[in-house]
Amino acid sequence: MNNAITINIARFIILILLQVLVLNNINFLGYINPYIYILFIILYPIKNNRLLFIFLSFLLGLTIDLFLDSGGVHAAACVTIAYIRPVLLKFSFGTIYDYQTIKFNTTEFGQRFTYFSIIIFIHHLILFSLEIFNSSKIILILKKTLFSSIFTLILCLLITILFSRKNK
């Protein structure tokens, strides 16, 4: 248990620093940035204190907002995906979730892919809608959401594959 707390604290700090210092300077094709800091929310243990989890997600988003001067958009998106995560878990993993015994490393790739892509897409959609906040620019919102989601998804999957080996 203690080990899990340490891992999550380390993940929290490392992901924030990685996001604001490296990934936000990518600006691929001018505007496409991956937001992989939400891996913290995606990979947070299933058995958890939900209140603490939602609060931590808020804190994560707010810290990112602090660095990127974006008001509260990341915080809003993070809180939302943290709140709806159980529904998404149930949808993607089906019956295994009911026993609360999922280990992300051992799940099937297809199920993990669904889970990742839905959660990333929802996060990005809320993020860019709030950031641009202009219904006349809906095309721009969707364009940013789509391309950034793909970028984030690829990076997230790669990172989880890369770091899952030692746990086996």
Next chain:
Amino acid sequence: MQQIINFILRNKTFLLFLLLLSTSLFLTFQSHSYHKSKLINSANFLTGGIYESVNNIGNYFNLKTENAILLEENNRLKSIVFNSKKDNLKEEYLDSTTFNSNYKLTAAQVYKNSYSATNNYLTINKGKRDSIKEDYGVITSKGIVGIIDNTSKKYARVMSVLNTNIRVNAQLKKTNHFGTLSWNGKSPEYVQLIDLPKQAPVTVGDTIITGGLSTIFPKGIPIGVISAFKIDDTENYFEIDIKLFNDMTNVGHVYIIENLDAEEISTLNNLDE
């Protein structure tokens, strides 16, 4: 009473979610209006400090280009000094009391710059300690960068021209027709000039400079050249796309302009109200 407490206990997750969501939405909406986004900003000791230490490393990679820019600027200033006919400019040494009478310039370094969002901000390494306050203009040797909108002890946050909230008074270089500079959030290379009267003689390639109507920027700071223009929906004004002189994706050293007469001018302007 018991039922209320039971209700809260039963729905505590949902209530916490609502509370945090509304907090973040409040912060978001505040950041969409000019001069209200004070609570969450990168000009504080934590984020400023982290950006500072990383910037100390990253700096070395830009030294060559920064040198070239400085050399170019020096070259231009020297040619102005040597070619001017006025005697007082021929002195080798300029006393600070002679040129610091209207505007005071402070050099600063950019720690963080963004250009892919719709509301972009820069963080620079001068703050209240260096007597930098809100509403000071920020420029580079090539042109306009933004306006300071938030300061802490050691750092300040600059609202970039690439911010949909920014409004700067700007005019044509060859005539005195003026309009408002804004940004539509699309390309970091182009900004828009709106509210320029239809009577103005606009051609592609004309230079746009800052107008003297605001107390933030002195008149005549270069902004960019006209790349395209059209008449707007009301058919009375031009809508102009301006290609910036500044490469906003690569800003290293900047100058902060303090207008020493700003208070006097704004008191005069407020007399009517």
